[in-house]
Amino acid sequence: MTEFELIQRYFAAQSAPRADVALGVGDDTAVLRPPPGEELAVTTDTLIEGRHFPRDTAPGDVGWKALAVNLSDLAAMGAQPRWFVLALTLEPSRAHDAWLAAFAEGLARLAYETGVALVGGDTTRGALSITITALGTLPPGAALRRSGARVGDVVCVTGTLGDAALALRSASATAGDEYLRARLNRPAPRIEAGLALRGLANAAIDLSDGLAGDLRHILQASGVGAEIEIDTLPMSAAFARLHDPAERLRLQACGGDDYELCLCIPPDRLTQARTRLGALPLTEIGRIRGEPGLVWRDARGKPLNLDLHGYRHFGD
């Protein structure tokens, strides 16, 4: 039995068969049935041990997160996730039942919660690395692109920012740590939010590398600028226990791994957007403007002389 067959075995126990899978794992390719008339959204992301997650991360968290970061990309397009394939590279020291079972459990749990099916994969030997390609569908023209932001749009984010970055920074065990670690290790892709904001948001991106870097992608693709009020950046109760304002801002603007959505929404659609999101907070953090560039302002509206950037992975 190969590692992949092992994973598939653990996986099968937790996943429901999907009617849109004509042929799943086990042949040269999967065969899938996209809903008639819909477009296909495809994304691929690699997580590498020691680079995208710490070496002591639990295998179940690795499995969860490898899928979550891909589903987050689908969410940012407003796509309905359906299927994924898994390319897993691991050392022989990990290719045993206990590690694989735990990895598969984390992966399968998120797949189960979001209703996506594992339909194919490959396992190879090498340093631990997981590449998932996730597929979803959406009605023609419904995609929430990066390029649609318009002057006057409100810049919003879902949830709270900085939790994962703080968890990564702090080794100390304090109250709230468990919450922060869950935000780092088991991020919840904002799939429902992406679906709910189809037709309302002019532009969207998911926050993987930090607000400062990711928002710039929207600004560049849309040919606009933005001003952000730093005191409006939403924070969790656990995060708020961090008192240093400069460090707060650094983690919230540059920390990465939030997997919240950043959206540009016309002001007259904001109420409807909030209604559709229900319990998930949508926080107004700034405005799109015509002048290019990203300006950070303090509570009194004073521009701050800050050169904030998102986390720069090597090459992504």
Add this chain to the structure above:
Amino acid sequence: MTEFELIQRYFAAQSAPRADVALGVGDDTAVLRPPPGEELAVTTDTLIEGRHFPRDTAPGDVGWKALAVNLSDLAAMGAQPRWFVLALTLEPSRAHDAWLAAFAEGLARLAYETGVALVGGDTTRGALSITITALGTLPPGAALRRSGARVGDVVCVTGTLGDAALALRSASATAGDEYLRARLNRPAPRIEAGLALRGLANAAIDLSDGLAGDLRHILQASGVGAEIEIDTLPMSAAFARLHDPAERLRLQACGGDDYELCLCIPPDRLTQARTRLGALPLTEIGRIRGEPGLVWRDARGKPLNLDLHGYRHFGD
């Protein structure tokens, strides 16, 4: 500019825009338009330096082969390849213009020849590893599955076997080496053959790990056995210069990296299959039978006491 943007730049020069790509590289996901009513075929394969190709392989060959092995899987399903995404992991020592340009050139050349479009990707830092996920489409029910082989079917292979394995073995520079090296480094996925044999072949698989191993996948999936006449295994002129019969058989049956198709075809469809394939040879090498297992026979029909297996990658 990230490595991925660099690759994309080299790539854009050689690729034609496709009408079925609503949104390519550069957003959270690609957005694609599958042809109405068709099913979607999806496959993913990882190549790792030193494991799936020698360390001194030219970067252009690496790029070509990483795509070729995935298109070969689509070919074995009878799918029409359309799109692919690329996850590239590489060391900083490779993340320079010359290496990336050469890599992208090899990748783009095969993409251009086969008409597939790069629609997304990710680059990360680590030991050289390439994961491509390729997508194609096919009419409902047209997939050439592994599970369809029937007793009495003729077992056939396209092209010739053993060339790549011989190239990998021999470091000596002899006549014919260039041909053999091209077979190893720039395999031609049998896309047209897969398309041509829709509706004719009962089962198909692509030969990546060697005939002995890959044919067993068909036999297991179909619940049948087969007998193969070893003297019928097709060989190229360059391969035929190898005189040791045992070594020939080992390379042809267990060598791997052929990327030819192995097909099970009812005898009364064989002429039509050959007509459709045109110049590509289709060689009859054996028969499907009811008794399970794989039997190898010599030219006089005598069963050989051989325990041949395909190349076992770690975990695939």
